[in-house]
Amino acid sequence: QVQLVESGGGLVQPGGSLRLSCVASGIIFSISRMGWYRQAPGKQREAVSCISGYHGTIYFPDSVKGRFIFSKDNANNTAWLQMNDLRPEDTGVYYCAATSGYVCYDLPRMYDIWGQGTQVTVSS
DSSP: OEEEEEEOOEEEOTTOOEEEEEEEEESGGGOOEEEEEEEOTTSOOEEEEEEETTTEEEEOSGGGTTTEEEEEEGGGTEEEEEEOSOOGGGOEEEEEEEESOSSOOSOGGGOOEEOOOEEEEEOO
């Protein structure tokens, strides 16, 4: 059983930065694909980024490319999402997700382990 715990969310002004963390515990060797998702109020959960053996690191919305960086430290079972130049439209609950698998997908149903989420609010 793997558990994921996110942290690092908060309130930030437009143009600011945040770094989200995702710490995994449990049977870590089963994880081969990780992703970050976000969900704005009244909207569906949206894929932000994914790391897998086949794709490496990819970013799904064009709006985050060049601003967000997804990195992972396998030795410490931790992943991060560095978010720079934040915009109001980045506001939402951000979730870390993990599963076995070699290929990235943007579909939430392709992940079976989820963290509780951390709120990110970008506002002046």
